[in-house]
Amino acid sequence: MTGGAHETAFPKKIAEGELDMGDDMQSRAGAVVLVTGAVRGIGLACARRFAAAGDRVVIADRDPACHAVAAGLGPAHMGVEMDVADPVSVSQALFLIEARFGSVDILVNNAGIVDAQARPFLDVPAEVLDRLLAINLDGPFLLARAVVPGMAQRGGGAIVNIGSGAGVRALPGRTAYGATKAALLGLTRALAVELAPAGIRVNAVLPGYTDTDIIAALEAEGRFEREHVAGAIPLGRLGRPEEVAEAVFRVARLDFCTGASLPVDGGVDAFGAASKASSSVAPQGRPDGAIVITGGAKGIGAATAALFLSRGHRVAVIDKDERALSTVPAGILPIRADVTDAAAMAAAFAEAVRQLGPVSCFIANAGAVDPLIPTAEQDVADFRRIVAINLGAAMHGARAAAAHMREKGGGAIVNIASIASVLGLPARNAYCAAKAGVAMLTRSLACELAAFGIRVNAVAPGYIETPGVARLLEKGERNADGILARTPLRRLGRPEEIAEAVAFLASDAASYVTGATLAVDGGYAVDGRAEL
DSSP states (O other): OOGGGOOOHHHHHHHHTTOOOSSSTTTTTEEEEEESSSHHHHHHHHHHHHTTTTTTEEESSSSTTTTHHHHOOOOOEEEEEETTOOOHHHHHHHHHHHHHHHHHSSSEOOOOOSSSOOOOOOGGGGHHHHHIIIIIIHHHHHHHHHHHHHHHHOEEEEEEEOOOGGTTTTOOOOOHHHHHHHHHHHHHHHHHHHHHHTTTEEEEEOOOSSSOHHHHHHTTTTTTOOOHHHTTTSSSSBHHHHEEEEEEEEHHTOOOOOOOOOSTTTTTTTTTOOOOOOOOOOOOOOOOOOOEEEEEHHHHHHHHHHHHHHHTTTEEESOOHHHTTOOOOOOOOEEOOOTHHHHHHHHHHHHHHHOOOOOOEEEEOOOOOOSSSOGGGGGHHHHHHHHIIIHHHHHHHHHHHHHHHHHTOOEEEEEEEEEEGTSSOOHHHHHHHHHHHHHHHHHHHHHHHHHTTTEEEEEEOBBSSSSHHHHHHHHHOOOOOHHHSSSOOOOOOOHHHHHHHHHHHHHHTTTTTTTTEEEETGGGGGOSSSOO
């Protein structure tokens, strides 16, 4: 393992079930969780994480050691031998699982293989290509097909596919592997759209370089250079299986999240430069400081502030709306400021520090949308105002927060992006432009600030039950039936569901997640249907 003096007790806490989840996830435990490829590595870490939360875990693997591994977790769990690429084996395993536990509530499709050696595509034997397709793609399809009827009958469930950064970035010598992992993301999106009406959510977690037994074996053989690889990662180190498992655990229980892909790669996916990403291991962030939220007096911001307050954090909200600030609950520090004014934003942040002490998390939530006016009639002042509120304020806030966190040993920044960061919305020029800018700001800052132990991520909400969306519907600027038809989960999201995602990304549960934008939109952005 890497990290030296900067290592924390995080993995040990996960393995021993001691991590303070600080949310309602523990109370929601008791699910039947099937993890494939779970005898070792990321799969085993996932199994341990769910077991530590009180879930009943099925260790599925071709290795007969699955029985001993399950026994090691305790009597509430079971092992089952399964070849995920064999339909008969999958059916037989599901029969045994359902005979003991009933239907599966959560499926983690972790089983996967990589070509034993990096080599030119033309040198890869045809049988290796077929095996990669069978394990990495047929397997997740067969498992999903097997568990979906039971999930649908019980009113819902969750599937988490373990993808890879190789599915979104080309890796030399890993052409076939990358193609199968990209295909898995396509399967994830298709399943998410199809299964959402049955209450089944389907997402993907994309690990980067992770310190598993495979890496250790390659390193022992002289086929893996740890320092070289770590230098290409903004956080300056390999991930730990427990960090991937924590992301899987959280994503499996984010109720308005489906069709999303979450990189857990230390910022590799976000890094776009040709130079070395890092020269040292980033210090661990500080999850115990105060929380500062812009636009925190109403809507998503207010729900997020309330959630953090309920978990014992010191919270400040910065907002221009004096009337809304007067409604902020006791225990939350209200600060009135214009978030588009750099000097005012810096002063407001300084005031939060003065009254609450060191800040460990900044949440750039303030936002506004364009008036629905055709482009030819849109005033440049309106355009600039919307960009300033959504993108300029995020920049000013990040600048103040990062300067503070750099001196205090790290922290986390979470930006509120939008489905508009990847979709075009008519007559929303400034909003779409600004939110796309927020997404790239997130990626760029993640790479720049990783060396200081500052992680930067974003949440991209879809249509959420906020006063702003209510006004759109009341004015007829958006059609409620059309929104619901386009949203696979067939409902609007709740502010509390966005707050839950923000809290995850802000916490040390996301210690290897940086530069990511997590879509929490009910599947809206991945719905490719032409007829609704």
